[in-house]
Amino acid sequence: MSVMEKRSVLLEDKYTLREGYAFMTGIQALVRLPLVQRELDLKAGHNTAGYISGYRGSPLGGYDQQLARNKKLLDEHYVKFQPGVNEDLAATALWGTQQAELSGEGKYDGVFGIWYGKGPGVDRSGDVLRHANFAGTSKFGGVLALMGDDHTAESSTTCNQSEFAMLDAMIPVLNPSSVQEIIDFGIIGWMLSRYSGCWVGLKCVHDTVEATSTINVDVARLKLELPNDFNFPVDGLNIRFPDTPQAQERRMHEFKVDAVRSFCRANKLDRTIWPGGNAKIGIVTVGKSYLDTRLAFDELGIDETGAEKFGVRLYKVAMPWPLEPQGILEFAKGLDLIIVVEEKRALIEPQIKEFLYDLSNRPKVIGKTDETGEPLFRTAGALDPNHIAATIARRILTFRTDEKLKKRLQEMEIRMDSSLLPQESMVRLPYFCSGCPHNTSTVVPEGSIAMAGIGCHYMVQWMDRDTIGFTHMGAEGANWVGQAPFSTRKHIFQNIGDGTYFHSGTMAIRAAVSSGINITYKILFNDAVAMTGGQGFDGPMTVQSIIQQMYAEGAKRVDVVSDEPEKFTQSSGIPANVKVYDRKDLDILQR
Numbered sequence: 001m002s003v004m005e006k007r008s009v010l011l012e013d014k015y016t017l018r019e020g021y022a023f024m025t026g027i028q029a030l031v032r033l034p035l036v037q038r039e040l041d042l043k044a045g046h047n048t049a050g051y052i053s054g055y056r057g058s059p060l061g062g063y064d065q066q067l068a069r070n071k072k073l074l075d076e077h078y079v080k081f082q083p084g085v086n087e088d089l090a091a092t093a094l095w096g097t098q099q100a101e102l103s104g105e106g107k108y109d110g111v112f113g114i115w116y117g118k119g120p121g122v123d124r125s126g127d128v129l130r131h132a133n134f135a136g137t138s139k140f141g142g143v144l145a146l147m148g149d150d151h152t153a154e155s156s157t158t159c160n161q162s163e164f165a166m167l168d169a170m171i172p173v174l175n176p177s178s179v180q181e182i183i184d185f186g187i188i189g190w191m192l193s194r195y196s197g198c199w200v201g202l203k204c205v206h207d208t209v210e211a212t213s214t215i216n217v218d219v220a221r222l223k224l225e226l227p228n229d230f231n232f233p234v235d236g237l238n239i240r241f242p243d244t245p246q247a248q249e250r251r252m253h254e255f256k257v258d259a260v261r262s263f264c265r266a267n268k269l270d271r272t273i274w275p276g277g278n279a280k281i282g283i284v285t286v287g288k289s290y291l292d293t294r295l296a297f298d299e300l301g302i303d304e305t306g307a308e309k310f311g312v313r314l315y316k317v318a319m320p321w322p323l324e325p326q327g328i329l330e331f332a333k334g335l336d337l338i339i340v341v342e343e344k345r346a347l348i349e350p351q352i353k354e355f356l357y358d359l360s361n362r363p364k365v366i367g368k369t370d371e372t373g374e375p376l377f378r379t380a381g382a383l384d385p386n387h388i389a390a391t392i393a394r395r396i397l398t399f400r401t402d403e404k405l406k407k408r409l410q411e412m413e414i415r416m417d418s419s420l421l422p423q424e425s426m427v428r429l430p431y432f433c434s435g436c437p438h439n440t441s442t443v444v445p446e447g448s449i450a451m452a453g454i455g456c457h458y459m460v461q462w463m464d465r466d467t468i469g470f471t472h473m474g475a476e477g478a479n480w481v482g483q484a485p486f487s488t489r490k491h492i493f494q495n496i497g498d499g500t501y502f503h504s505g506t507m508a509i510r511a512a513v514s515s516g517i518n519i520t521y522k523i524l525f526n527d528a529v530a531m532t533g534g535q536g537f538d539g540p541m542t543v544q545s546i547i548q549q550m551y552a553e554g555a556k557r558v559d560v561v562s563d564e565p566e567k568f569t570q571s572s573g574i575p576a577n578v579k580v581y582d583r584k585d586l587d588i589l590q591r
């Protein structure tokens, strides 16, 4: 028996240890990341600073809270955290960080940045992501864009897969599958961003950012190198002034994407996990799907030795776009079949097919469809490791005979037979917390209808409250702009959370006023961005300031409803023409 040395363990280890191992969550790894980058830069002789901005939303709902909690550490490492008013403006601020040295007035050698946003935040920031990525990053700066993707909408109003939004803005994407890789890919991402002049997306899903694990925190463990097979244009790839859209496009299409692929190749970011001897079957997978695939192999009782025996090769992609071709071509040698395991829409699979198309002796590639063109790994929802396991086992059994594997597959098929599963006997709908003000404020008089928006009050749609439909965050009421001219209904109520109002909702109210529709906004002031964890607003906002803003926007009438009407007096700044009602009189007011 070996005697292990005991060492003292501190809660701060996850941020302060620079060698050995520490226990942390994925979100904590994202807090640690800029601290490490600053130290690496200092060691390399660069006096850099960091900047983090974005907007909360699951699976990155708690990132801002963790950053705020560690302000002192961030300050000590010259990392500024500035919560964004919304994702799009935050991304623009990140663009600004890359411009800081352009006019010779920069305080630092460069600013490395992190932008964060939930899938819908990525979507609404498309314009700036494209502008900023084409403009480029600075030589000692670089930007990581954390894409918080909720594949199954477990805590979202749409199922998200942000890779395609990134691809559209030509932002390369790294897809970590563990807490360790969140840190590693973050450091790699900044180096790639500086080298290629591109922003770099870092995919964040529940399974990685909400995971907890012990990771190697040795700052020097990554041995990264710059490619020697890429010819830079004479003027480089980084941000500059002046610049033109045409020059940016040429730089992107003719150099930056190739630079990204060269970097990926030089640092072997995509790698063969199991060489599989004389393999006939190759599995290519990425990110969370890699975890599902490993689980599938566990279910089948296949480890590296088993893979060798069955002739199975396994390849883990780090950067699904732009996919690095040479690694794939090498991997594909000698294979009869490649199975691409990727959750949601196919991104890697079509790129592989394109790389292999010109080969005379190419393997068959399956993934979203099977060998006969029938659906295989569905694009909707999530992948089921049992299904992955069964898919792999069936293919292995077409090449080899193995009674044990055959039996495992049969057992698995029985387990997967949904007709044998117990039927759901009860559905439990989420509801407001007891005492929640939304419980009463979302009620409308009989005969009236309301529309919901983003926030806890969204749940009202599942209750008996005549609330029909919702919008994405910040467009509350804009549906009615389009509906009203074509509806016999004369008026609706529109709920909007105060967090949403601050984020972007005022623009929707402006649209409602300018279109002349008849609508009553209920601005649900609970003094918090509740659904994402009860964060405060990202700037000053009071009931009084909202009243002023609403009149300035052209609202015809503003009333205040409160449990504590006595708090809203003229001496507290409520204008004389604004009536203040007790919450119990809401129904009378609404009629």
Ligand SMILES: Cc1ncc(C[n+]2csc(CCOP(=O)(O)OP(=O)(O)O)c2C)c(N)n1
Pocket: 055, 056, 057, 058, 087, 118, 120, 121, 124, 454, 455, 456, 457, 458, 473, 496, 497, 498, 499, 500, 501, 524, 526, 528, 529, 530, 531, 532
């Ligand atoms: C563009 C976008 N960014 C972030 C989110 C994540 N999100 C969901 S609910 C919510 C909080 C909304 O707060 P508020 O409007 O105050 O409503 P409350 O939860 O307090 O009812 C946020 C930020 C989102 N859905 N869409």
Ligand code: SF4
Pocket: 431, 432, 433, 435, 436, 437, 438, 456, 526, 530, 531
């Ligand atoms: S978190 Fe706050 S706003 Fe959301 S349901 Fe609970 S009390 Fe209501």
